[in-house]
Amino acid sequence: MFYLIKTIPQMKILLNRTSLTKSLAPFNDIGFVPTMGAIHKGHLSLINRSNQVCMKTVVSIFVNPKQFNNKKDFKTYPKNIKKDLRLLNKTKQVDFIYIPKFRDIFINNKKPKVKIKKKDKILCAKFRKDHFEGVLDVMDSLTNIVKPNKIFMGEKDFQQLFLVKKFLKYKYDTEVIGCKTIREKNKVALSSRNYLLSKENLALASVIIRKLINLKKIIKFKKNKNRYLKTVRSDLEKKFNINIEYLELRNIYNLKLSSVMNKSRLFVAYYLNGVRLIDNL
Helix, strand or coil: HHCCCCEEEEEEECHHHHHHHHHCCCCCHHHHHHHEECCHHHHHHHHHHHHHHCCEEEEEEEECCHHHCCCHHHHHHCCHHHHHHHHHHHHHCCCEEEEECCHHCCCCCCCCCCCHHHHHCCCCHHHHHCCCHHHHHHHHHHHHCCCCEEEEEHHHHHHHHHHHHHHHCCCCEEEEEECCCCCCCCCCCCHHHHHHHCCCHHHHHHHHHHHHHHHHHHHCCCCCCCHHHHHHHHHHHCCCCCCEEEEEEEEECCEECCCCCCEEEEEEHHHHCEEEEEEEE
16 A cells, blocks of 8 residues: 555655645745646656756645546546656655645545636536536645645646636735646647547547647637637537537636637547546647
8 A cells, every 4th residue: 555655765755734744844945736646747847847946846646536526537537656656756856745635635624615706617617516616625725734835737727727826826825837738749738537548549639639739720710719619619529429518719817708819728628438638729
């Protein structure tokens, strides 16, 4: 069992908030990378960024049940703690790894105490009930425990980054830094959920993202961009036999629907053989 592993050269593994607080006490320049494990190159890029600007880097591994609106999704989420620890140790850039249990993060608190506003129930929030409430709840607890100067999060989960920034801005003296999405050579955004895809489905995901990259170039010349995207969405669903939850152009500063390319991104979420994938371009 992973909790029997106490130390690995180059980094210290901490299993509760008391030991973490004690270990971090001497330092006042802390970078934090929160993860749910299934570590990949995207996570490693966040760790590298933290190392560039912070004295110490903390990585957490905690699969948060509160942010799963589907119990099956929670059960099938990829978990391989030994592999994660090997990858993190290999970087020689992680000083502390925090691997808490549920009760260490949420003391006497099973239901999310955070509520997002109605105007924010768009994109993933529209389809994943209580998902972001769970995300913000765990980020509130983790930020309070780790007390980092900077938090590093990927832009692939752009709505999550947007909401976490807004939520933590006035509550903690912590800067949330968004980092560029890391992609495979096949253009698919790196994600822990990619481990759930077969080679055939990963190849199909590559075809789909290339179509979307080309689509972004095309919609520059369309007057009613989101109406056009509705038509494209239907065509893509039929052609690739996938279920697309949303395909929308939105402003990156407020996430409102946009009719212009400037300061906007194309957001997509779809199911490929039961695996939910999201991206933004």
